[in-house]
Amino acid sequence: MTTPFTKKLWLLLLLLPLMASTVLAQQLPGIASKTAGMKKYPGYFTFYLDEANGKIWLEVDKLNKEFLYVNSLPAGLGSNDIGLDRGQLDGERVVYFSKQGPKIMLVQPNLSYRASTDNQNEKRAVEESFAQSIIWGFKAEAAEGEKVLVDATDFLLRDAHNVIGSIRRTKQGTYRLDPSRSALYLPRTKNFAKNTEFEATLTFTGGDDAGRFVYEVAPDVQALTLRQHHSFIELPDNNYTPRVLDPRAGFFGITYFDFATPVGDDIEKRFIARHRLQKKNPSAAVSEPVKPIVYYIDNGAPEPIRSALLEGARWWNQAFEAAGYKNAFRAEILPDTADPMDIRYNMIQWVHRSTRGWSYGSSVTDPRTGEIIKGHVTLGSLRVRQDYLIAEGLLAPYKEGKPASDEMMTMALARIRQLSAHELGHTLGLQHNYAASVNNRASVMDYPHPLVQLSNNGQIDLANAYDTGIGEWDKVAVTYGYQDFPEGTNEKSALDNILQNSINSGLQFITDRDSRATGGAHPQAHLWDNGPDAPEELKHVLEVRKQALQNFSEENIKEGMPYALLEDVLVPIYNYHRYQTEATAKLVGGVNYTYALRGDEQTITEPLDKKTQQKALDALLATLQPDVLTVPEHIIKLIPPRPPGFRTTRELFNKRTGLTFDPLAAAEASADFTVSMLLHPERTARLVELQARGNSLGLNEVVDQLVKNTFKAPRKDGLASQVQQQTEQVVLTHLIALANNEGTSYGARAEANLALNNLNDYLNRQTRRMGDSPYKAHLVYAMKRIENPEMAPVKLPEHKELAPGAPIGSGAELGCE
Incomplete structure (x- = not known):
């Protein structure tokens, strides 16, 4: 029952904030x-x-x-x-x-x-x-x-x-x-x-x-x-309609817990991040937008880079056209009077650093709804120089008395166009799609390695190094995220049809978590790889590398430059196969899967068959052969220590020889790269598990072939013999580490320990047959390491690592490259 006193009390409580403001204002x-x-x-x-x-x-x-x-x-x-x-x-x-x-x-x-909910008490409780x-x-x-x-x-x-x-x-x-x-x-x-x-x-x-x-x-x-x-x-008005996130669609988004959700439904809500875009006529198959999406290119970027950035950004209009829009996306040069940090300008900004690094596509997003208010791309300016360097290494273009080819700049600018489109795609809401390379480069949201071809006479051809334009997957993703449906459309059903048609056409979407790990299992998702068949592409990449190393000479640098700078050019060519090696490793112990939903008839999980895994293992073992790892003598002779004024950088090979060029350290790092992936703890655990379940390569078979192709291979001469012995010590390091790694399965550790026992017996037999020699010293040292893995000075050594790779040219996130 409400009394006059109660009414007065409530009136007083309502007036208190106003009275406090009045008192404050008076004071x-x-x-x-x-x-x-x-x-x-x-x-x-x-x-x-x-x-x-x-x-x-x-x-x-x-x-x-x-x-x-x-x-x-x-x-x-x-x-x-x-x-x-x-x-x-x-x-x-x-x-x-x-x-x-x-x-x-x-x-x-x-x-x-x-x-x-409209229930204020329920809101207050949360x-x-x-x-x-x-x-x-x-x-x-x-x-x-x-x-x-x-x-x-x-x-x-x-x-x-x-x-x-x-x-x-x-x-x-x-x-x-x-x-x-x-x-x-x-x-x-x-x-x-x-x-x-x-x-x-x-x-x-x-x-x-x-x-x-x-x-x-x-x-x-x-x-x-x-x-x-x-x-x-100012926050956007309430006229934006959030779109539900589907894990198959390739969008970032927002998530939150909604405690007003019925108990039988998912309490965690997920919506995609996207710009607001509406058709003037939603009923029309093609319509102009109410307001287009406009991006601005940093006017501080020099030519011809600025034009390449502009062209790559404008590719996205192709995707919006596929979604039924006309002139919905534009890219322009930032006016001199505009501030890049102003929220009103979607930006592609050209950023300088002392070393090459990642590029980023980020955004300012309304946390309430997922609406993107400002897209902001950061592109590292050294990217173009790294791609130019790769082209120099592939082509050896500086022939005496002849002008240098323009192929290097053509390739570098092609990469910049793709990078501009890629990072801008993140600011439209799109995630990486690392399975695009198996679908004929179906997305700019993949990380592309230069697709280099060899002509019939063995010449290196860069004409098709990078793709142009938006891919088929990008069109699907933009249609899912930005399609404006006519009134009365069942949006959930229409969106599902877009994705189902894409699945039926064979397009795939696999993003970061499944692609970046060196111990990863997905056979078709990787960064900077090419082609639908990773082992075949690895063979091709090794052939390109071989040709480039054969051609390597003083013509890889300009006249008048120090010979020592040949090392800068050599590093990305010697390590040219690194990413395709990673991609191939994922087939060993690999499991194919999709982001399947119940009822969409996609593959859920499917272990790779033994034949496919064996093909990948064969390709990986080829990267450990001495003839692949040994730097040719004609190159070693060309690279002196660096002269005054030219500092040593981390972009060069790690060395054990002081100032002089160290071909053994280069080979050590490359061998360690392959072996570390083959014997990655997660991969070894999967190999044990998958073999027990059926038709799969086993860890015992992988280790047996690894030992056979290293310790038990025919002996080499000269520098190749030292490379061979060094690679065997690298293999031994990883076997010892695996045998003692509590992070992997008992089965994997058991297999590694058995392999070490068998190897030790083999080494014992070998040493009894020979007199003192460098090879015997190598074998004795290997046995000491097996028998005393925890004792100094034979504790596990740290191998030399490859020079920095990712980003391949220069760029975790909404997205980054």
Whole structure:
């Protein structure tokens, strides 16, 4: 029963916030008087510049109203290894201002846990069950009605991007923010109707323990100055309709737990990430959009690269045309007056680093719905130079008295077009598709290795190195994500038909987790591979490599350059087969599978048959042969130590010989690469399991053939003999490691131990038949390692590793390459 007293009490409770605002306003000066003489920036959140004191005063007029907060790094450090790149986004957060007494709190609600219901008590129960985050607390300094003025300077001058943490995490030094050398950066501090933009110059000092990555890029390691950007953005309206995520469709997305879900349904909700795109006429088979998607190319990219980036980006219009749109996607050069960090511009940004590194396709996405608000691509500028270097190694183009061929630049620009399209695809919402290479390069969302051919007379041909245009899978994915269906369409059924037709046509989609692991099992998903038959392509790649090494000469560098630079060109050619080797290894102990749904009639799981696995094993064993691993003598003689002014870099072979070129270390690293994948703990466990289940290659057979092709192979002479013996020690290292690896199965360890016992017996018999020789010394050392794997100095050694490979040219994520 409601009494008059109860009514008065409820009225008092409702009036308390208004009374508190009135009291606060009466106690504080007015905004106009507080900001007198300051420059006013009207816009989404009006702010004032107190230039004399270097302060920004923010007018908070939207209490308890959610908006999007994004911080980013417009001016970076320049080190791929540390990862603080120009243009790097740091995620998006839905936030709101809340007044709590004299304080104004910037609150981030927890959108990972929700209750989609009109029942406010049910919503409150979820909100109170999980933590929120207060990002910052401001003090109210002036007021005017419902508006409050706060000093935002400290908020803007803090290390919002966690530069200090990134440097510390990579063990590159201990730094602190120096306020005396930090200030607001006014050229990029602006206001617009729907977004407010702030930028600050921040200096981090310290560096007494700075690492070499910092030394590589900083003019003074004791003072690192970067810029950080803050964006307050109006959230999109409620007219966007989220699209349900299907694991077969190839999209990123958002996920959250919805506690208002009926008990019998999945509590975790999944929606794809995509731009808002609508047809003017959804009933038409082809229609112009209400508003097109427009991307801008960094005007700081030089020609002819800028035009290649533009052309590759524009390929995506082919996919939108296939989805029934006309002129729905555009790419333009960024106007000089535009700010790349402005939320209104989808960007492809050209970024420089001291070393080659990944490129990224990221985005600002509405966490509530999955709607992409801004696509932002970061492309590493050294990519084009690495691809050019690969072409130089393949072609040996610098013949005396003749102009160099333009094939190198043609290939490098072809790769840049593909890279532009690839990273932009991530910002449209698309994941990698690493099975595209088996479908005739059906997607730009794969990582493509140059497809190099040999002519009838053995000449290397780069004409078809990289594909052009959008692939068939990309058209399917865009149609799934962006199709605007006529009213009355059963959207769930229509979307399922799009994917089912794709499946029926033979297209495949397999993404990151199933493709990146060196112990991976999927036979058709890998990075930087080619062709539907991995072992056959590995044979072809080895033939290309062989021809390039035969042709290798002083003509691989320009006249007047130091001979030592031939090593730079040699590294990617000697290691040219590395990715196809990885792809082939996945067939050994391989299992084919799809992201099947019940009822779609896709393959669920299917172990590869023994014949297919044996073909892959044969191809892998070929990479361990001395004639493949031994650097030709004519090349060794051409590479002296580096002269003054030309520093040694990690892009070269790891050496044991000091300054001189080390062909044995190159061979060691390559052999270790193959053996480490063949005897990967996960692969060995699968081999044991699959053999027990039926028609599959067994670990015992793999190890037996590995030993037969190394320790029991006919002896070589000269340098090849040392390569052969070294490879045998590499095999032994991995067998010993496998036998003692508690991370793999008991069966795998048992097989490895038996193999070591048998090998030890064989080595004993061999040593009894010979006098002292380098070969006998090798055998005795191998036996010591088998008998005493834990005893110094015969503990497991660390083998030399390959020079950096991925990214093949220069680029975890929405996506990256």
